[in-house]
Amino acid sequence: MNIVKRRIILRFPPQSGDKPLSYVLVKDYDIRINILKAEVMPGKRGSLLLEMEARQSNLDKGIAYLEAHNVECQPLDKRIQFNSDKCISCGNCTAVCFAGALTMNQVTWKMEFNKELCVACELCVKACPLRLFDIDFRDGN
Amino acid sequence: MAKEKSYQEINEKIKKGEAVVLTAEEVAQLAKTCTPEEIVEKVDVVTTATFGAMCSSGVFINFGHADPPIRMEKIRLNGVPAYGGLAAVDTYLGATSVNSNNPEYGGAHVMQELIEGKDIILEAWGKGTDCYPRKHIRTVINKNTINEMILFNPRNAYQNYNVAVNTTSKIKYTYMGTLLPNMRNATYSTAGELSPLINDPEFKTIGVGTRIFIGGTTGYVAWPGTQFHTTKPKDENGVPITNAATLAVIGNMKEMSSAFLQAAYYEKYGVSLFVGIGIPIPVLNVEIAKRVSINNSQITTTVLDYGSPGQPKLGYVTYEQLRSGEIEVNGQKVRTAPVASLAKARTIAALLKEMIEKGDFLLQEPIQMFPTGTSLKGLAEIEITE
Ligand code: SF4
Numbered sequence: 001m002n003i004v005k006r007r008i009i010l011r012f013p014p015q016s017g018d019k020p021l022s023y024v025l026v027k028d029y030d031i032r033i034n035i036l037k038a039e040v041m042p043g044k045r046g047s048l049l050l051e052m053e054a055r056q057s058n059l060d061k062g063i064a065y066l067e068a069h070n071v072e073c074q075p076l077d078k079r080i081q082f083n084s085d086k087c088i089s090c091g092n093c094t095a096v097c098f099a100g101a102l103t104m105n106q107v108t109w110k111m112e113f114n115k116e117l118c119v120a121c122e123l124c125v126k127a128c129p130l131r132l133f134d135i136d137f138r139d140g141n
Numbered sequence: 142m143a144k145e146k147s148y149q150e151i152n153e154k155i156k157k158g159e160a161v162v163l164t165a166e167e168v169a170q171l172a173k174t175c176t177p178e179e180i181v182e183k184v185d186v187v188t189t190a191t192f193g194a195m196c197s198s199g200v201f202i203n204f205g206h207a208d209p210p211i212r213m214e215k216i217r218l219n220g221v222p223a224y225g226g227l228a229a230v231d232t233y234l235g236a237t238s239v240n241s242n243n244p245e246y247g248g249a250h251v252m253q254e255l256i257e258g259k260d261i262i263l264e265a266w267g268k269g270t271d272c273y274p275r276k277h278i279r280t281v282i283n284k285n286t287i288n289e290m291i292l293f294n295p296r297n298a299y300q301n302y303n304v305a306v307n308t309t310s311k312i313k314y315t316y317m318g319t320l321l322p323n324m325r326n327a328t329y330s331t332a333g334e335l336s337p338l339i340n341d342p343e344f345k346t347i348g349v350g351t352r353i354f355i356g357g358t359t360g361y362v363a364w365p366g367t368q369f370h371t372t373k374p375k376d377e378n379g380v381p382i383t384n385a386a387t388l389a390v391i392g393n394m395k396e397m398s399s400a401f402l403q404a405a406y407y408e409k410y411g412v413s414l415f416v417g418i419g420i421p422i423p424v425l426n427v428e429i430a431k432r433v434s435i436n437n438s439q440i441t442t443t444v445l446d447y448g449s450p451g452q453p454k455l456g457y458v459t460y461e462q463l464r465s466g467e468i469e470v471n472g473q474k475v476r477t478a479p480v481a482s483l484a485k486a487r488t489i490a491a492l493l494k495e496m497i498e499k500g501d502f503l504l505q506e507p508i509q510m511f512p513t514g515t516s517l518k519g520l521a522e523i524e525i526t527e
């Protein structure tokens with residue numbers, strides 16, 4: 001069976017805060033979810049950054065279910081762009097990356113970016129004094 | 142009788158291609174199995190280096206005279222203000238000066254673009270005088286059209302520097318990087334055992350006139366740097382445990398490379414310039430051999446709270462601890478990150494080593510030693526009655 005992992009930003013309309021959407025995703029569609037970041041304010045639009053892991057067909061159904069409930073779903077796979085050629089390995093970005101995507105190699109002291117671990121928190125965008133990170137809002141997949 | 146070597150002897154060896162040169166990291170390794178006496182015998186020169194953001198940097202430029210000539214009193218380079226209080230077509234452009242329409246672009250960026258051979262828009266104004274009748278000029282310059290560009294940095298290469306943390310509940314954007322709330326990170330900037338002024342803490346070989354690697358070319362130590370402080374607390378190895386002495390350095394910016402001079406912008410702080418400096422230390426005697434043998438576990442620095450007024454002191458750590466990725470502050474484990482490039486500093490130390498080995502770089506004995514017993518003054522606010 002083909003299990004896929006996707007990072008998706010969900011944007012909720014203001015009145016949907018109390019619907020047990022994630023419960024449905026887990027129970028009805030067998031999607032494993034991991035909440036990477038949540039910004040939910042009662043009565044306002046909220047957003048969630050989720051990592052979803054499931055069979056492709058179930059994932060598609062889950063997303064269709066969310067969209068049917070007015071939740072915007074934006075895939076996130078290509079979100080942070082890194083211009084590695086110009087990197088001077090100063091380390092500033094590693095200070096803020098708690099996902100462990102940006103680390104200093106303990107032998108060479110060069111900065112290493114492991115895209116797989118990125119949770120798109122965006123802290124590195126402002127932390128890099130050379131401005132080498134960009135947020136890319138194009139849909140990834 | 143312990144061995145003593147002179148600059149002349151070492152330079153003769155360099156010219157013959159016989160000098161033994163190690164980087165400060167290599168000599169710190171060697172010192173684990175060799176005594177200082179053996180190191181004086183074996184090693185002639187130790188190369189040290191640093192590559193970090195050094196805000197107190199800038200460049201003197203002479204633009205050449207236009208026809209009719211102008212006495213430039215207000216000067217903009219790509220919109221960045223340069224000093225207009227020097228004779229007609231001389232200026233000093235500071236790295237931290239910024240374009241008011243785009244505060245993320247400043248003197249450091251203009252410097253980098255000049256080095257890279259890019260065109261820069263020069264706009265200048267003067268009141269018009271009998272000998273300099275012109276009042277305004279707007280033109281394009283680049284490194285080939287101007288007469289001189291002389292890098293002169295009044296305060297570089299800090300001897301040791303603090304570790305920054307933030308104990309408050311708000312994120313702080315500083316020149317020490319982004320400091321997360323509640324001490325969720327700690328940043329440090331010194332190259333530890335590779336850092337120039339840590340390997341010669343009492344300035345026995347570094348002084349006015351010392352030949353150095355700066356920004357990709359050969360330059361000189363011009364003077365003790367501003368805020369030159371030699372009486373800060375020291376550890377048992379005689380190395381200051383916080384930021385202390387500094388260097389004023391000079392070099393021909395036309396010969397420099399943006400691989401070693403890099404503009405930077407720090408969020409909510411401003412523009413700065415990463416400067417690459419390499420300094421050779423001649424191993425003249427046992428005392429100097431001992432100094433250059435120092436390793437990261439023997440170098441201590443102070444942890445300061447950059448989030449609170451007065452930056453209270455929170456403790457001490459060694460560079461070995463900082464490099465391990467985690468330190469302990471007030472009983473809390475804090476993740477560490479550098480904010481200066483050790484990888485680049487290593488490149489510089491290795492390059493300088495190669496230049497000396499090949500006979501392309503001779504050592505210059507200081508023509509004047511640095512002062513001792515210096516400290517800092519604050520700035521008093523005195524009421525002015527008119
Ligand atoms: S966006 Fe966040 S998680 Fe991703 S690399 Fe940057 S700091 Fe790390």
Ligand code: SF4
Pocket residue numbers: 086087088089090091092093094111127128129130131132
């Ligand atoms: S902050 Fe920027 S330049 Fe420094 S290591 Fe990270 S990506 Fe490279």
